[in-house]
Amino acid sequence: MSENGYEEFNGSEAAEPSSEVYRRRRIVAALIALLAILLLIWGLTWVFGKIGGSNDDNASSAASTSESSEPFDSFSARPSESDSASADASESADPSDSASPSDEASASESADPSASASAEATDTPEATDSATPSESAEPTQTPEPTPTEAQPLACGASNMNVVLSASQPSYGKGQNPSLALTYTNTSQNPCDIPADAQNVVINITSGSAQVYNTATCQVSPAAVAQLAPGQVGQTAFTWDRKLNSLGCNNLRDIQPGYYWATATVNGVTSEPARIIISG
Template identity: 30%
Template sequence: MSSPTPRRRPSPAVYRRRRLVALVLALIVVGAIVAGIWVVVAQPWRGNAAETSAVTPSPSVSKSVEASPSASAASQAPAEEDAPDEDAAADDAVAADGAPACNAGDVTVEGSTSQESYGSDQNPEFSLTLTNTGDADCTINVGTSAQSFTVTSGSDTWWRSTDCQAKPSDMIVTLAAGQTVSSAETLSWDRTRSSVDTCDSGDRPRAPGSGASYHLAVEIGGIAANGTTQFFLN
């Protein structure tokens, strides 16, 4: 029998390659562990960012009354906090308490229509707005007894809100300096000619349409609007 061939020992170069491979594998494992620890420990903000933004309160918004441009800055400041809406009813104002009566020089009145032109099946809707342009609070009667809406066409008066008014009432209120208030509800005109003698009549003359022009004049508390508001009936 022949004797077994002795195994050859790997050369030093082979040992070096094996050590290099083992070292590389070890570095890969260690690198993966370190990377995992960095993701968990060094970057906690990734999970918290959404939570932080979710609980951040939004800025609060306060309602304010739009003051007249001529009102002073001092009179505008208190109106911005807990003030009524611009469209709030005049009867929501605080009752008069020692303030002087409003005069025409300190209050502006403006009438408005819900539309500029009305179809044959539409009734015009009217409202009014008053603004205290003075520097001090003043009192004014804003009750139905002090309100007047008048519709004219040329020199012809077609309708007055006071002709057939039922149970007019007074309401004295304080209008703060710079404050603007508007009627809470519109007043409708049935497109017929009014008269104190025809309030219960069912055949009052109907206002012409076909693009006819009409003008609305308003007054409240003895103070009339500076001009009229034009509208058209079809």
């Protein structure tokens, strides 16, 4: 208290606010809290809305993808023969299918200049001249092989067949037996028969007795020197009904009876041919 009876106010003690002030402060605080709650709710709603929107977009895109990936979704029905014919006619008549001059020009302009340069380089006369053979070079001719002639082998049992036959079954008085001799080359190559009296021999027997042999007196039918493949040689021989088994200087006439003749050509002997002398 001052001397005048007034209570001094030093500023350190503040007057307590009234209940009205407290009420207003509570209202303001409540409004701020309510506003904060509303802002929070709005923020959460916005965030969830964005998330939900993105999910909806993904779902719609997935749905569109699944719809577009449906099997045979873009498959067109098979055209009938008349439709395909009309389609072919329209395609062949459509001038848009052929390349336009501008497309060809753009394609030629877009071509690699280095490729055109290399093409020009290959078209130069120098490259062509180097690729052509020189005129001085002579073609090498391969000599044709000389055909080798088949060397003839000796006619023998493996490549020759010999047959002797009488001209008739029996011969009467005054008839000389005539014999036909054939020899055939049965191989695919020529074969040789040397022209020697000892290589073509006619032998005549009667039972076990020797009667006549052409080699005894060097009387031999003519023989070819070579037989071609498949060639048949023929020789005729006439027996004068003489016996020369006692020597060429002791010839005798034979008696009627049965005789057997064989022919041997180059070592190959024929089957016996029967000769009947009846008179």
